[in-house]
Amino acid sequence: MSKKTRVTIKTVAADAGVSVSAVSKVLRNAYGVSESLRENVQASIAKLGYRPNTAARAMRGKTYTIGVLVSDLANPFVPDLIYGIREAAEGAGYRIMIGVGRADRANELDLANSMLDQQMDGLVLIGPHMSADEIMRFGVQMPTTCVAYHADEATSFDTINADDVRGARLAVDHLIAAGHQRISMVTLDQFKSPENHVYYHREQGYRASMSAAGLDQYIDVHHLSDPIRRTNDWAHKYLQSSDLPTAVFCWSDLDAIQLMSAARQIGKDLPQELSIVGFDNSSVGELLQLGLTSVSQSALDLGNVAAETLVSRINGRTSAVHTLLKTELVARTSVMTMTPS
Amino acid sequence: MSKKTRVTIKTVAADAGVSVSAVSKVLRNAYGVSESLRENVQASIAKLGYRPNTAARAMRGKTYTIGVLVSDLANPFVPDLIYGIREAAEGAGYRIMIGVGRADRANELDLANSMLDQQMDGLVLIGPHMSADEIMRFGVQMPTTCVAYHADEATSFDTINADDVRGARLAVDHLIAAGHQRISMVTLDQFKSPENHVYYHREQGYRASMSAAGLDQYIDVHHLSDPIRRTNDWAHKYLQSSDLPTAVFCWSDLDAIQLMSAARQIGKDLPQELSIVGFDNSSVGELLQLGLTSVSQSALDLGNVAAETLVSRINGRTSAVHTLLKTELVARTSVMTMTPS
DNA sequence: TTGAAAGCGCTAACAA
DNA sequence: TTGTTAGCGCTTTCAA
Numbered sequence: 001m002s003k004k005t006r007v008t009i010k011t012v013a014a015d016a017g018v019s020v021s022a023v024s025k026v027l028r029n030a031y032g033v034s035e036s037l038r039e040n041v042q043a044s045i046a047k048l049g050y051r052p053n054t055a056a057r058a059m060r061g062k063t064y065t066i067g068v069l070v071s072d073l074a075n076p077f078v079p080d081l082i083y084g085i086r087e088a089a090e091g092a093g094y095r096i097m098i099g100v101g102r103a104d105r106a107n108e109l110d111l112a113n114s115m116l117d118q119q120m121d122g123l124v125l126i127g128p129h130m131s132a133d134e135i136m137r138f139g140v141q142m143p144t145t146c147v148a149y150h151a152d153e154a155t156s157f158d159t160i161n162a163d164d165v166r167g168a169r170l171a172v173d174h175l176i177a178a179g180h181q182r183i184s185m186v187t188l189d190q191f192k193s194p195e196n197h198v199y200y201h202r203e204q205g206y207r208a209s210m211s212a213a214g215l216d217q218y219i220d221v222h223h224l225s226d227p228i229r230r231t232n233d234w235a236h237k238y239l240q241s242s243d244l245p246t247a248v249f250c251w252s253d254l255d256a257i258q259l260m261s262a263a264r265q266i267g268k269d270l271p272q273e274l275s276i277v278g279f280d281n282s283s284v285g286e287l288l289q290l291g292l293t294s295v296s297q298s299a300l301d302l303g304n305v306a307a308e309t310l311v312s313r314i315n316g317r318t319s320a321v322h323t324l325l326k327t328e329l330v331a332r333t334s335v336m337t338m339t340p341s
Numbered sequence: 342m343s344k345k346t347r348v349t350i351k352t353v354a355a356d357a358g359v360s361v362s363a364v365s366k367v368l369r370n371a372y373g374v375s376e377s378l379r380e381n382v383q384a385s386i387a388k389l390g391y392r393p394n395t396a397a398r399a400m401r402g403k404t405y406t407i408g409v410l411v412s413d414l415a416n417p418f419v420p421d422l423i424y425g426i427r428e429a430a431e432g433a434g435y436r437i438m439i440g441v442g443r444a445d446r447a448n449e450l451d452l453a454n455s456m457l458d459q460q461m462d463g464l465v466l467i468g469p470h471m472s473a474d475e476i477m478r479f480g481v482q483m484p485t486t487c488v489a490y491h492a493d494e495a496t497s498f499d500t501i502n503a504d505d506v507r508g509a510r511l512a513v514d515h516l517i518a519a520g521h522q523r524i525s526m527v528t529l530d531q532f533k534s535p536e537n538h539v540y541y542h543r544e545q546g547y548r549a550s551m552s553a554a555g556l557d558q559y560i561d562v563h564h565l566s567d568p569i570r571r572t573n574d575w576a577h578k579y580l581q582s583s584d585l586p587t588a589v590f591c592w593s594d595l596d597a598i599q600l601m602s603a604a605r606q607i608g609k610d611l612p613q614e615l616s617i618v619g620f621d622n623s624s625v626g627e628l629l630q631l632g633l634t635s636v637s638q639s640a641l642d643l644g645n646v647a648a649e650t651l652v653s654r655i656n657g658r659t660s661a662v663h664t665l666l667k668t669e670l671v672a673r674t675s676v677m678t679m680t681p682s
Numbered sequence: 683t684t685g686a687a688a689g690c691g692c693t694a695a696c697a698a
Numbered sequence: 699t700t701g702t703t704a705g706c707g708c709t710t711t712c713a714a
Contacts, residue, residue: 008707019685024709034683054458056707058396059690079414082441095455098439100423114436117395261629288602349691360701365693375699397691400706
């Protein structure tokens, strides 16, 4: 690659007729430069189109970059979340860089390490598949914030979550209020340290509401195995069962939508034959106009708060913060109101 | 952040009782190290858990990182593409880092620049909103490959695309073969340098096939304005028209799916009342089991080829490569065969 | 208020 | 085959 002569801090210094350290100070808005020198340098910077080399900066100072580690890009909730993170990060003067971890612990560890190696100023983990201990290890090395990962007791990193338990309760209570009793839940397999995962908390909410309403006998949870979850196949099989419930609460819109599609496809009358409630209130749900009733957690808010939390840690906070954001039910047309028989 | 004493190349050298350059050579598999030295050093590396500092590396050598600039994360086609890029990149020893450019030229320029600043070894641009000249400018500074961007004449960067013209022709020919004549197309607004965009090429394919079949009189193209395209609103309005065609070819599944949803919602009988063909054969389409007939361009292949092309440029190729990948029609149930009247 | 100079961790001549 | 050493572009003492 023909570099020609790259414009460095030296070029700028020469052009402005000052020292490199003077330029550096202007760059960082450091204290102790006269107004005239500053203007002078800034003119040269603009004239030469100078941009500081991030790699060189990283060796001594900051990179003004935060790494965002995503486990599953395919979930439509994630883009919205990233948008929220970026918005707040940019507001604070940081850019974000995304790594994709394909829901694989080893791969995530590797990526997070590589973000460390790149001297990023902070790390946001979205629904990581690592253990709290592993994340802790990153937390002591660089500011770290998790989204969609529960670890209330963690001290070396922060967590930002929707109130999953309460959200699930809203969903189930809504169904109960509509007269449903036989309410099942669809969620993911919980192989390891389930208490960190959002779907575990949503299941707890489901169980709590069922119990509170005296419906313990109807508690019925279906687990899809996470990475290769063939929701469609499962849904088709499931919908053939002779003893279907009247309502299903799905841990995520992604699965709820597939359940709805499958039901329609085999000619089920919705919501008469089956009521469905999802979680996320994701944009695809709206896009498809399926009328899916869902628990809304604002991805934008989650992202904003996550970035703000991370920045505050970058700026020196050392005590951990664990935030729970409000959820609310968005009722559409996928739930049938039962007439008391 | 308590750093303690970070393990550097010096630490390793001291531990192994060799020089730093010896360690560096082992790290890079450089020529000229004895087997025993190599083993010795590798043992120390493992023992100390040493990881080279990417930032420091970037100052002299390579970062082994490829930047991927995405304009629109919300398009479900993108995750698949990224997956393909990552797969091939990793195979060649590179990791990828994603930047999101929210379909905004200035923002994309800024991000691409920042990737340059980070000394990334190469750049993949996915459907960029920049002009060929602007991309050219990056191309002379670092190896650059574009996906979903047509610029056959570009010399300083490569392009990888599906054969959009042919793909569109497959779609339209399929409709014509099924007996349709009044075939409309839905695509995006073409404000600037349209010939770079994939949807322009798809429109050309549509027009070519219509003309070839003597159906010029039925040529009818609808443009959605890109960033704020409210496809649903448009679809509802459109579906009310008194003179609907019998078939619509959509430039992308994303819009085709919304058109289908809207049609269903207002009670249209599909495909009897309206045949629809999309483009991308995206996974959501399948997920939702809408039976959408679509033109398949393998996102995985596109990604693989893009990464391979980029790597070959990183390795020294200077002549430009412009690749067109095969498309094929995946017929499902969204097209009705007309009985000749 | 300014500038000279010492590194940050690494790579790559060049010497030994 | 191995080690010495001069930078890469920047930040940051410390003197001037």
